[in-house]
Each structure stands twice: as structure tokens, then as C-alpha cells.
Amino acid sequence: MAAEEINKPPSLPPYPEMILSAIEALNEGNGSNKTSISKYIESNYGDLPAGHIALLSHHLNRMKDTGEIVFWKNNYSKPDPNAPPRRGRGRPPKPKDLLSPASSEMAPARPRGRPPKDPNAPPKPVKPKAATAGSGRPRGRPRKMARPAGGITTGTAATTSAAPMTAGSGRPRGRPPKVKAASMTEVSVQN
Numbered sequence: 601m602a603a604e605e606i607n608k609p610p611s612l613p614p615y616p617e618m619i620l621s622a623i624e625a626l627n628e629g630n631g632s633n634k635t636s637i638s639k640y641i642e643s644n645y646g647d648l649p650a651g652h653i654a655l656l657s658h659h660l661n662r663m664k665d666t667g668e669i670v671f672w673k674n675n676y677s678k679p680d681p682n683a684p685p686r687r688g689r690g691r692p693p694k695p696k697d698l699l700s701p702a703s704s705e706m707a708p709a710r711p712r713g714r715p716p717k718d719p720n721a722p723p724k725p726v727k728p729k730a731a732t733a734g735s736g737r738p739r740g741r742p743r744k745m746a747r748p749a750g751g752i753t754t755g756t757a758a759t760t761s762a763a764p765m766t767a768g769s770g771r772p773r774g775r776p777p778k779v780k781a782a783s784m785t786e787v788s789v790q791n
Contacts, residue, residue, distance in 0.1 A: 612645055615659040616668065623669065623678060631670070631677030634660060 612618070622640040626632045632640075638656055642648060649655065664671045670679045 612648070615655055616663055618645065619656070619659060619663065619669070619676075620678070623676060628675070628677075631672065631675030633675050637676065 618641050619637060622637045622644075623632050626636055626640060628636070634656065637660075638653065641656070642652070660669070660671075660676060663669045664676070667679060669676045
């Protein structure tokens with residue numbers, strides 16, 4: 601037994617105790633981050649277990665959840681009893697309503713979808729359609745007017761084109777055709 605006690609490393613204090621002593625010793629204004637806490641524990645307690653980082657993360661998260669330490673802007677610090685609670689980013693979570701015996705007896709769960717119509721219900725009265733707001737015109741975009749069957753002609757063959765003409769403007773729709781310049785032939789002059 602004496603040999604086992606000699607080879608056994610000195611016992612470490614519990615992780616929460618080491619974390620709190622590190623935060624107190626570092627005494628940083630906004631708290632200490634995980635790296636600085638880990639370096640402090642490594643320098644003061646020497647031989648740490650192989651999974652030190654995982655153990656430290658686990659204990660920091662557990663202490664944060666229980667309220668022993670406060671996590672704010674990636675730093676851990678001791679909670680100030682006089683400070684108002686800090687809010688994180690985003691919408692706060694809804695409070696979880698614990699299931700009580702009274703709430704389970706309230707009503708059975710409703711099925712999904714729209715409920716079926718009651719065949720015994722009296723029919724609803726038909727409402728007369730309300731008139732439009734005084735203008736006398738129907739709502740929405742006006743309907744397109746039908747085009748005349750023949751198209752508009754002015755009498756000369758030069759002014760008519762293949763494209764239909766719009767009513768009232770006197771011009772065909774779209775981009776006008778490109779006018780080709782008269783081709784010039786090269787003439788050589790000899791002296």
C-alpha cells in the first residue's frame with residue numbers, strides 16, 4: 601500500500617473550486633475567458649487529468665446553468681448580487697410551463713386540419729353585393745378593348761406597313777426599321 605500512495609498524484613480540489621479561485625485571482629474587469637482560466641489552473645495545480653479541457657468546459661457550462669458564475673461576452677465572472685440581470689441577444693425564451701395535474705385534465709388534443717362543417721347547422725344568409733365606393737366603375741384593371749377587324753389605312757401604299765397601327769397615334773408599334781443607305785460604287789479616276 602505504501603508504494604501506491606507514493607505513485608498517486610496529489611489530489612486536486614474540485615473543478616468548481618479551482619474555477620472560482622482562478623476567476624478571483626485573475627480579477628479581470630469584464631471577467632475571464634476560458635483560455636485564461638485554463639492557463640491559471642495549469643500553472644497553479646500542475647498535473648491535471650488528460651481530459652482537462654473537456655472537464656473545464658463541462659464544469660463551466662454547469663456552473664453557468666446553475667448561476668454560480670455569469671457568462672457575458674465570452675467571459676466568465678462571479679455574479680454581482682446588486683447588478684440587474686443581463687440580457688443576451690435576440691428574443692428571450694418563453695418560460696417553460698411545467699405540466700401540472702390540472703393542465704392535463706383541461707381538454708383533449710385537437711386533430712389537425714380544418715374542422716368538418718356541421719350538417720345540422722342552418723344555412724348562412726346570402727349578403728347582397730355591396731356597390732363600389734361611388735365611382736360607378738368596377739374594381740380592378742379595365743378590360744382590353746377589341747381591335748378593329750381591318751386595321752387603319754390612310755389611302756397610300758407607302759404609308760401602310762405590316763405592323764398594326766395603334767389607334768390615335770398614326771405610327772406603327774415597335775422600333776422603326778433600319779434605313780439602309782444607298783450603296784456607293786467606287787469610281788477610279790485616271791489622269
